[in-house]
Amino acid sequence: MVRTRIAPSPTGSDVHVGSIATALMNYAWAKKNNGQFIIRIEDTDRTRIVEGGEAQMLKTLKRIGLVADESPIVGGPYAPYRQSERLDIYKKYAEELVAKGKAYYCICTPERLTKMRNEQQTKKQIPKYDRLCLKKQDQISKIKDQTPHVIRLQIPEGQIKFNDAVRGEITIDAKNIDDQVILKSDGFPTYHLGVVIDDYLMKITHVIRGEEWLPSTPKHVILYRAFGWELPVFAHISLLRNPDKSKLSKRKNPVWTSYYLDQGIFPEALLNYLALMGWSHPEGKDIFSLEEYIRVFDIKDIQTSSPVFDPVKLEWMNGMYIRQKSIRQLADQILEFYKDKKLDEALVEKSIPLIQERIKKLSDYLTLCEFFFKAPEKYEIDITDKKDFFGKVHSELEKVADWKALAIGESLANLAKKLEIKNSQFFADMRMVITGKKISPPLNESMEILGKNECLKRLTIN
RNA sequence: GGUCCUAUCGUCUAGUGGUCAGGACGGCAGGUUCUCAUCCUGUAAACAUCGGUUCGAUUCCGAUUAGGAUCACCA
Numbered sequence: 001m002v003r004t005r006i007a008p009s010p011t012g013s014d015v016h017v018g019s020i021a022t023a024l025m026n027y028a029w030a031k032k033n034n035g036q037f038i039i040r041i042e043d044t045d046r047t048r049i050v051e052g053g054e055a056q057m058l059k060t061l062k063r064i065g066l067v068a069d070e071s072p073i074v075g076g077p078y079a080p081y082r083q084s085e086r087l088d089i090y091k092k093y094a095e096e097l098v099a100k101g102k103a104y105y106c107i108c109t110p111e112r113l114t115k116m117r118n119e120q121q122t123k124k125q126i127p128k129y130d131r132l133c134l135k136k137q138d139q140i141s142k143i144k145d146q147t148p149h150v151i152r153l154q155i156p157e158g159q160i161k162f163n164d165a166v167r168g169e170i171t172i173d174a175k176n177i178d179d180q181v182i183l184k185s186d187g188f189p190t191y192h193l194g195v196v197i198d199d200y201l202m203k204i205t206h207v208i209r210g211e212e213w214l215p216s217t218p219k220h221v222i223l224y225r226a227f228g229w230e231l232p233v234f235a236h237i238s239l240l241r242n243p244d245k246s247k248l249s250k251r252k253n254p255v256w257t258s259y260y261l262d263q264g265i266f267p268e269a270l271l272n273y274l275a276l277m278g279w280s281h282p283e284g285k286d287i288f289s290l291e292e293y294i295r296v297f298d299i300k301d302i303q304t305s306s307p308v309f310d311p312v313k314l315e316w317m318n319g320m321y322i323r324q325k326s327i328r329q330l331a332d333q334i335l336e337f338y339k340d341k342k343l344d345e346a347l348v349e350k351s352i353p354l355i356q357e358r359i360k361k362l363s364d365y366l367t368l369c370e371f372f373f374k375a376p377e378k379y380e381i382d383i384t385d386k387k388d389f390f391g392k393v394h395s396e397l398e399k400v401a402d403w404k405a406l407a408i409g410e411s412l413a414n415l416a417k418k419l420e421i422k423n424s425q426f427f428a429d430m431r432m433v434i435t436g437k438k439i440s441p442p443l444n445e446s447m448e449i450l451g452k453n454e455c456l457k458r459l460t461i462n
Numbered sequence: 463g464g465u466c467c468u469a470u471c472g473u474c475u476a477g478u479g480g481u482c483a484g485g486a487c488g489g490c491a492g493g494u495u496c497u498c499a500u501c502c503u504g505u506a507a508a509c510a511u512c513g514g515u516u517c518g519a520u521u522c523c524g525a526u527u528a529g530g531a532u533c534a535c536c537a
Contacts, residue, residue, distance in 0.1 A: 184535040215532040313487045358499040439498045
């Protein structure tokens with residue numbers, strides 16, 4: 001039985017795309033093995049909680065289509081799935097560790113700790129708690145109920161070894177690890193305690209998470225051992241990077257998943273792109289479905305180096321997905337995407353064939369097709385005799401007796417000849433007159449959709 | 463700074479003790495096209511450095527360098 005999870009912390013306003021990449025692997029691994037994928041909210045830092053963050057995250061996860069088998073919303077056999085609702089559990093286990101002599105109470109003030117750390121740093125020592133309270137446990141246990149206190153894990157001496165499914169054996173000397181606070185003075189657990197207890201109680205078999213957690217995994221290993229619990233499989237995947245190779249951050253890049261979805265990047269395209277970050281299809285394919293990914297994905301194929309997140313390739317990929325859609329599907333998605341604008345459905349559907357091969361994301365649609373719904377207001381025609389040009393175009397178009405019977409393109413070509421304008425230049429300028437844009441759908445078809453009168457109207461504006 | 467992780471075209475990557483080091487995005491050039499795009503064709507572009515092992519290293523080992531992560535009553 002395989003059980004995986006993601007553990008978002010509502011300290012941001014939305015899900016980071018890197019978290020989606022992690023979630024994807026967790027999801028795929030669970031599904032591939034007929035297991036369960038779980039969402040657990042790790043809201044143990046009440047000072048950094050972002051209002052509405054959790055709701056937004058769950059909403060985004062739902063939009064992206066990674067459906068959890070167990071979560072705060074759907075519940076499950078190991079509920080609650082929100083750490084703030086499990087405080088009694090953490091307290092119980094933390095005190096169990098104290099009873100076992102693996103952890104201890106500490107009443108040191110933040111001021112003392114800060115001062116100590118500063119002194120250690122100026123002496124170029126490893127900043128570590130000096131275990132002052134460990135020596136006074138008897139006194140402290142008597143007064144602890146009247147005094148703010150935390151519980152610290154006593155880090156045993158020696159080498160900590162564990163196996164990482166993507167990086168192999170990792171060894172760290174325990175002397176580099178501080179006696180971690182595991183239960184805070186407000187009664188909330190720190191990440192380390194919460195994650196270990198919950199992963200154990202929720203029977204998580206594979207912990208697939210970002211590389212940033214690699215240095216703290218030894219702390220978790222110590223906790224597992226202190227409790228006498230068996231280790232899950234750890235797999236630390238590489239972090240998405242900014243173009244400058246630093247960890248993908250909102251200061252340097254858009255990182256919220258909604259940002260991409262709101263531009264009309266399809267969830268399946270985003271997942272497909274993210275799947276290629278640190279992994280590649282065994283047949284070298286670039287485009288594949290989530291189902292196919294689940295089928296061919298394997299933890300052992302995960303790459304160890306960190307990839308740069310490239311929005312250009314993401315857009316290319318989304319364009320591939322757009323081109324795979326039927327006219328009806330794409331029309332529906334565009335109507336949904338622009339539902340606030342209440343676009344004319346028939347017009348949207350008619351315009352699809354003109355733009356399906358030239359938009360990369362749904363938000364490109366109106367950039368290209370706005371003129372169908374609203375005449376452009378400005379014209380920037382780069383032609384020497386501007387005034388005369390409009391006059392000529394207008395009068396010549398009026399002369400076209402049977403607009404519909406004639407091939408419009410041909411009429412325009414003849415017109416161009418009369419005006420002694422180079423053919424391609426003429427068409428380009430005409431396009432700008434009618435659409436207000438240089439890059440646009442094909443002219444003939446656009447004119448047919450708009451109709452003769454509408455075209456003429458636009459031509460006479462100047 | 464300590465610890466840990468990482469190193470193939472600009473980017474995502476495949477791959478091997480002997481390969482013309484392959485593909486994709488992006489770039490460039492050409493074709494198609496009423497513009498753009500699509501599509502097609504071609505092209506430039508990489509094994510970080512130095513040692514070692516070896517008949518032979520991009521591949522195995524070590525060091526160096528570079529990049530990254532992490533060292534909280536944050537996750």
